[in-house]
Amino acid sequence: MGNKNSPFKMVWRQFKKNRLAMFGLGLFIALMVVALTASWIAPYGFDDQDVSRRFLSPCAAHWFGTDNLGRDIFSRVLHGAKVSMSVGLISTAVSASVGVVLGSFAGYFGRKTDNIIMRILDVFMAMPQFLMAIVIAAVLGPGLINCMISVGVSGIPAMARVARASVLTQSNQEYIEAARSINASHFRIILRHVLLNAMSPILVRITMGLAGAITAAASLSFIGLGIQPPNPEWGAMLAGGREYLTKYPWIVMFPGIAIMISVFAMNIIGDGLRDALDPRLKD
Amino acid sequence: MLQYVLKRIIMSIFVLIGVSMLIFFLLELAPGDPALAVLGENASPEAVAEFHKIHGLDDPALVRYARYLWNVLHGDLGTSYSNGKAVAGEILTRFPTTVLLAFLATVATVIIGVPLGILTAIKRGKWVDTLLSATAMIGVSMPGFWLGLMLIYAFSLKIGWLPASGFYGPVYWILPTVTMAAASAAAVMRTMHSSMLEVVRQDYIRTARAKGVVESRIIFHHMLRNSLIPVITVIGLQISLLFGGTMVIETVFSIPGLGKFLVTALKARDYPICQGGVLLVSCSYSIVSLGCDLLYAFLDPRIRASYQGKKKSDRKAVEKNGK
Numbered sequence: 001m002g003n004k005n006s007p008f009k010m011v012w013r014q015f016k017k018n019r020l021a022m023f024g025l026g027l028f029i030a031l032m033v034v035a036l037t038a039s040w041i042a043p044y045g046f047d048d049q050d051v052s053r054r055f056l057s058p059c060a061a062h063w064f065g066t067d068n069l070g071r072d073i074f075s076r077v078l079h080g081a082k083v084s085m086s087v088g089l090i091s092t093a094v095s096a097s098v099g100v101v102l103g104s105f106a107g108y109f110g111r112k113t114d115n116i117i118m119r120i121l122d123v124f125m126a127m128p129q130f131l132m133a134i135v136i137a138a139v140l141g142p143g144l145i146n147c148m149i150s151v152g153v154s155g156i157p158a159m160a161r162v163a164r165a166s167v168l169t170q171s172n173q174e175y176i177e178a179a180r181s182i183n184a185s186h187f188r189i190i191l192r193h194v195l196l197n198a199m200s201p202i203l204v205r206i207t208m209g210l211a212g213a214i215t216a217a218a219s220l221s222f223i224g225l226g227i228q229p230p231n232p233e234w235g236a237m238l239a240g241g242r243e244y245l246t247k248y249p250w251i252v253m254f255p256g257i258a259i260m261i262s263v264f265a266m267n268i269i270g271d272g273l274r275d276a277l278d279p280r281l282k283d
Numbered sequence: 284m285l286q287y288v289l290k291r292i293i294m295s296i297f298v299l300i301g302v303s304m305l306i307f308f309l310l311e312l313a314p315g316d317p318a319l320a321v322l323g324e325n326a327s328p329e330a331v332a333e334f335h336k337i338h339g340l341d342d343p344a345l346v347r348y349a350r351y352l353w354n355v356l357h358g359d360l361g362t363s364y365s366n367g368k369a370v371a372g373e374i375l376t377r378f379p380t381t382v383l384l385a386f387l388a389t390v391a392t393v394i395i396g397v398p399l400g401i402l403t404a405i406k407r408g409k410w411v412d413t414l415l416s417a418t419a420m421i422g423v424s425m426p427g428f429w430l431g432l433m434l435i436y437a438f439s440l441k442i443g444w445l446p447a448s449g450f451y452g453p454v455y456w457i458l459p460t461v462t463m464a465a466a467s468a469a470a471v472m473r474t475m476h477s478s479m480l481e482v483v484r485q486d487y488i489r490t491a492r493a494k495g496v497v498e499s500r501i502i503f504h505h506m507l508r509n510s511l512i513p514v515i516t517v518i519g520l521q522i523s524l525l526f527g528g529t530m531v532i533e534t535v536f537s538i539p540g541l542g543k544f545l546v547t548a549l550k551a552r553d554y555p556i557c558q559g560g561v562l563l564v565s566c567s568y569s570i571v572s573l574g575c576d577l578l579y580a581f582l583d584p585r586i587r588a589s590y591q592g593k594k595k596s597d598r599k600a601v602e603k604n605g606k
Contacts (some may be wrong), residue, residue: 123301126565130527131545135306135561138549139313215426219531222428223546238429245432246440256429264424 014276021272027265035081044072046079046232055248065250067241073251076232077258083233084262087148088214094152095213096206099159100195106160107167107198108190118164124157133216137225147226151216155209162205166198173197200277204270211266218259234259284580284587291576295569302565303355303558307348310554320552321364338364338555355562361555365548370559373544378563380450380540381533384463385525387456391464392471392521397514399468400475405502407480416476422469427528431462431535448537459536463528467521474517478510485509511582519575526564 015021034041050070058065064073106117124132136150170176171194179189195202218235220226227233229240234255241251318334319326326334335341339350354361360370399419403412438458439447446455482488483506491501529542537543541560548556580587 120301122298123305126295126298126302126569127561128523128527128564128568130524130530131561131564134530134546134549135309135557138552138557139309141314211424218426219428223531223534224550225546235426235428238432242432245436249433249436252429252432252436256426256433259426259429260421260424263426264421267420267424 011273011276015272018272018275020268021276024265024268024272027261028269031081031085031262031265034078035085038078038082042072042075042078044075046076047071047230048075055244057248058250064254065248067237067248067251068244073237073254076237077234077254080232080234080237080255080258081262083144083227083231084214084217084259087144087151087217087227087233088210088262091148091152091155091213091217092206092210094148095155095159095209096202098153099156100163100202102156103160103163103165104167104190104195104198107164108171108186108194110171114164117160121157121160125161129154129158129212130216130219133220134223134225137220142225142228144227144231147217147220150220151213154216155213159202159205159209163198163202166201167194170194170198204274204277207266207270207273211263211270214259214262214266288573288577291573295573298569299562299566300352303352303562304348306558306561307351308344310557311344313552315552317364317552317554334364338362351558360559360562363548363556364553365551365556370555373556374541374559374563377539377541377544380538381526381529381542382567384450384456384459384529384533384538384540385522387460388463388467388525388528389518389522391460392467392525393518395464395468396471397475400472400514401479401502401507403472403476404479404483415472419469419472422465423473425466427462427466428531428535430465431458431532434458434462435536450536450538450540459532459538462535463525463532467525470521471514471517475510475514478513479506482506482510508582512579515575515578515582519572522571523568526568 048071050066053062053066053070054068056062056066056070062072062074064077066072067076102117102121106114127135133150133154136153137146140146140150167190176189176193179193184193217226218233218238221228221233221235222239224239227236229236237255238252241248241255244251316331318331318340322330322334339347342350351361358371360374362369363373399415403415406412435447435458438445445458447458449455450459488501488505491505496505529540530546531542532538533540533543534546541563545557545560545564548560
């Protein structure tokens with residue numbers, strides 16, 4: 001893969017030209033850095049309460065103001081990056097790994113395998129994805145890990161569908177027949193040949209899935225079925241600040257902006273990736 | 284065509300039975316006794332036993348599921364754990380509110396998303412396009428519940444034009460509808476935009492231009508109709524998102540609909556309500572997706588033709604060519 005024209009380098013070269021997408025990538029990297037270093041760069045701890053400093057509006061000492069328990073919202077938003085990004089990444093990893101395996105099996109083996117897998121997924125797809133996440137979250141109970149599981153599992157069917165469609169276009173190609181004729185194992189064909197060529201739509205779906213997972217996790221926490229206070233998850237912060245909306249809107253405003261920025265970053269990366277991967281769309 | 288519709292409806296019935304099974308056994312997996320959740324942790328053993336007896340909880344799960352399914356097929360969705368009322372009545376009284384909300388949001392989505400998508404595609408690269416596309420990008424990224432809270436803050440609490448909660452008349456509908464439609468409209472606009480740009484490059488557009496068709500006719504007759512298919516897919520998808528979104532948005536605006544009711548029931552572990560509610564939502568969703576598929580056929584004669592082919596092999600061939 002070291003040569004100059006490897007597919008990954010070609011995609012990267014296309015991607016680099018897209019300024020908006022590069023901006024998204026920059027944002028994403030910045031968010032990751034914040035998430036990883038929150039404990040050091042945040043001026044206060046995420047649960048440092050100070051009753052004498054309740055409901056301060058944004059000022060020099062507290063950039064985003066303080067909440068009903070006198071906690072610094074800026075610090076909580078920074079710490080929240082860690083929670084939201086890890087929920088997003090891990091739940092997307094869950095849906096991607098299971099979804100891609102199911103989808104590529106269905107697409108590659110076809111016939112009975114395809115039928116069984118897809119009919120089961122049909123049942124899952126008959127429910128709106130977020131409803132599925134809510135039900136699983138309610139069954140598992142609130143908490144960080146459970147939130148990851150419920151968002152991840154609810155994303156599996158959509159991922160499997162994309163993977164299946166993409167694999168399906170590859171499995172009738174001649175190079176697959178060639179690989180079969182030299183007695184390559186199914187496992188090797190799927191992993192080394194089919195998936196590598198079918199990767200583009202799956203990659204785009206993963207990026208967009210990450211954006212969806214962050215929103216879904218925040219929504220779950222907002223309705224009280226996800227991550228619980230005092231954990232500084234952005235959705236949970238919003239839920240906590242809701243009753244003070246009239247007088248102290250900043251408690252709700254800043255976590256929401258944080259969610260928006262991270263979802264925005266993932267969306268424009270996904271857009272850029274799609275354009276870079278699909279030469280047909282370029283003008 | 285009729286055959287196809289019938290086939291789809293029969294398929295949906297099986298899928299819905301699958302959904303009922305999935306939900307039943309998912310809830311079965313939840314740890315703890317629902318009786319304790321409903322009656323309180325300190326309920327006496329007699330009360331718990333009584334609760335089990337009333338709701339038939341002592342039978343094995345499979346027996347209970349079979350009984351549940353049998354009852355559902357006879358139109359009986361069971362009784363609520365918390366107040367003993369019939370589930371069907373409880374969810375059906377709240378369902379119209381949710382449907383109205385989802386319907387209004389869908390209409391707003393289409394009314395805003397489609398024309399703006401066409402506009403940005405026609406004015407490609409101009410400032411209108413740049414401005415609207417950037418707004419749409421932000422719109423897709425905004426979490427609905429946050430937008431709702433910000434709108435409540437601006438329009439109810441500060442200016443005082445619109446009510447912040449409830450769902451009693453058109454004035455109350457505005458904020459939740461806008462909240463729900465914002466992200467969907469942005470998504471529809473983006474799809475409409477790229478779909479139009481895809482169609483612009485087709486040969487038949489060049490042909491139409493070459494033979495001197497008026498530009499407005501090219502846009503609305505040739506381009507619009509051909510670029511609608513992917514847009515309908517996205518609208519169908521958005522309706523599914525909207526149905527999921529009602530859970531959150533109804534909570535934000537304290538709307539007494541099915542979404543809020545379901546969330547409350549899930550938290551209180553009122554399983555019959557959860558099962559019935561999920562089933563009803565899935566049922567309406569499958570009707571929507573059937574409607575979308577029929578719309579494809581209505582809009583695209585090529586797809587229609589593929590359903591009319593008598594032999595299965597013909598249909599497959601057409602489907603292949605269509606892709």
